[in-house]
Amino acid sequence: MARIVQKFGGTSVANMERIRNVARLVKKEIDAGNQVAVVLSAMSGVTNQLVAYCQEANPLYDTAEYDSVVSTGEQVTVGLLAILLQAMGLKARSFAGWQVPIRTDDAHGRARILDIGTEEMIARMDAGEIPVVAGFQGIGTDGRITTLGRGGSDTSAVALAAALQADRCDIYTDVDGVYTTDPRIVPKARKLPRITYEEMLEMASLGAKVLQTRSVEMAMKHRVNLQVLSSFEEIPGTLVCDEEDIVEKEIVSGIAYSRDEAKVTIQGVKDHPGIAAALFGPLAEANINVDMIVQNVSEQGHTDMTFTVPRTDLPRALKVLEQVRNVVDYRDLNHSDTVVKVSVIGVGMRTHAGVAQKMFSALAERGINILVISTSEIKVSVLIEEEYTELALRALHTAYGLDAR
């Protein structure tokens, strides 16, 4: 007997027929002799509608009230699944976040889980019952409903799996696993049977939208066996696990890309110690996350500085940089929001040289200009013009031997 947390996303519970299908997938695990707790998202589209209501009421809505409103979508789906499971002769009971309880901090709209009360759930599972838990939500220390931010149901599921010491956390979604790269762009993309937490974390934060980044962080921290699989096709998915659980490891596991960044270039900065702090301090204060940074000397005593910021924060970033002009003397401020960040990811890089070099050659051969480079222990990222996205992804996928055979 294993204890399993099954999580189903919005497209998997989009209508009654699909929730019925979810009930069948739950029953299958029960019939196999397992204990199951289920975590659900809202029907796809419902949360967007509720968010739209709040914005219509007031674009500067109170986030505590927003949380009360948008959390109702999950309360509906968990109740309906409990009814369907009962109709199949199973024992089931729905739980809103406050009923579990899933205790969070009071950061409404982006709350973090503090702890989960598991006593009742474990007792119920031991008695053969299936708890069906509303994802995305919890209860703050002030007794108000909180939500965990978009995609937060993944985090709910992983946190619940960790708290219940579940043997596995299965994330059912509308894709059937994690691919070497976006299959819509690279038809030769392959589904990975296994991927390490570290790689999945980079994939998620670099634009692969299969899992919420925070849920992967949490799975890594608590060593939760995470599986991504399709709720529509009964085929093996991708297991997110420790490096030692992967026997044959490729050097590079995947190629990710993100269109969420914008490039800012400050030209002709008078070069002296402290200018980086003078530039990036005010951006940090404005809560703008600076990602890739390069600095190079342009002319005598002057330097050029290029970096990326989230595309949605670009207007604010430019405003901040205009304001610091009286402190940091520079000649020109340019920006571009037609760039894409392409990243090559793999834990094998730690032990293999030449991974970055292969990337630069592959791009150079196709005449693709690299604007900025940044590297970490297990990834190399480059910023290129957006129009080269598809070409770059296909070239790199082939160069690293990832193409399906």
Add this chain to the structure above:
Amino acid sequence: MARIVQKFGGTSVANMERIRNVARLVKKEIDAGNQVAVVLSAMSGVTNQLVAYCQEANPLYDTAEYDSVVSTGEQVTVGLLAILLQAMGLKARSFAGWQVPIRTDDAHGRARILDIGTEEMIARMDAGEIPVVAGFQGIGTDGRITTLGRGGSDTSAVALAAALQADRCDIYTDVDGVYTTDPRIVPKARKLPRITYEEMLEMASLGAKVLQTRSVEMAMKHRVNLQVLSSFEEIPGTLVCDEEDIVEKEIVSGIAYSRDEAKVTIQGVKDHPGIAAALFGPLAEANINVDMIVQNVSEQGHTDMTFTVPRTDLPRALKVLEQVRNVVDYRDLNHSDTVVKVSVIGVGMRTHAGVAQKMFSALAERGINILVISTSEIKVSVLIEEEYTELALRALHTAYGLDAR
């Protein structure tokens, strides 16, 4: 300064524009220097959709899960109103039933309120805040969400007004008050400025759908000053109050009608002591409410028995009566579901004779046959063929001098 509970029904919060209008009506009371607590229904249509989901999942749904699902509609509207009130510069906070808490028994789907925790709400109102409370719902002793039955938001509002010792409970709806009879049928119907609890109770239970019967019972018990008024037009409504608060009292206040009944006639029952018990006992056991009853001797040693049951229970009632045939010997079982109950209501009847006689004459003059009669201290009801409904209502309205001048 007065303390007021304002309740707005589903059509009053049907969309954002209308919720904005509700916010204005709340602000008006605050600007007048009053303390206000608000109770809301779900957007009209939403609860029906949620009920339909449950029925689609399983017609024999678990009522505890049903309650979790259908209670979400009110959670949305209270959050949105709180956001709108805040946008107007007012302090407001939404409350789901469990957050107040509104404690109920565990009779899911038709729970009764046990008590309401008012400490936090009073503290908030004293601090100038407006609590916005989800109607229709509470929390059972088992920690599960409960609902109070359709129209339950009226009861939530009255119970809250009683608990808060409010000076007034204003029920805003899509009609502008209580009329002498249905204005869609009798154009000369007049809006009553005041009506007694007892009369309102009869009106509500006899088919005037302005207020949920249970809410009137509760208002009467706790002497809550109840006002019914329109959320769309700023004109005076109807005050439901004690008899002594009404200076000029008509003998008859209103004429109500109900198409919810069906007539059952059992012919040729062998008459002996105990047959009524033998007939009505099994109906009571089957939870079928028998309303009007007449018995008359038909032939030597035999009797006919006519009574009414709720139209929706007619098939079950007939089944029960077929089954008792081996105990109660009768010749024939007839039924009709094309009948209507018309009632003349007024506390003045207690002190004035001839009210019933006037009713019988008015109907007889129009050639309307009375099938069954029942009377209470403040009402006379007759069962007639449904096709005479309009004719009867207009005739009675004129006969009792209720026509608008």
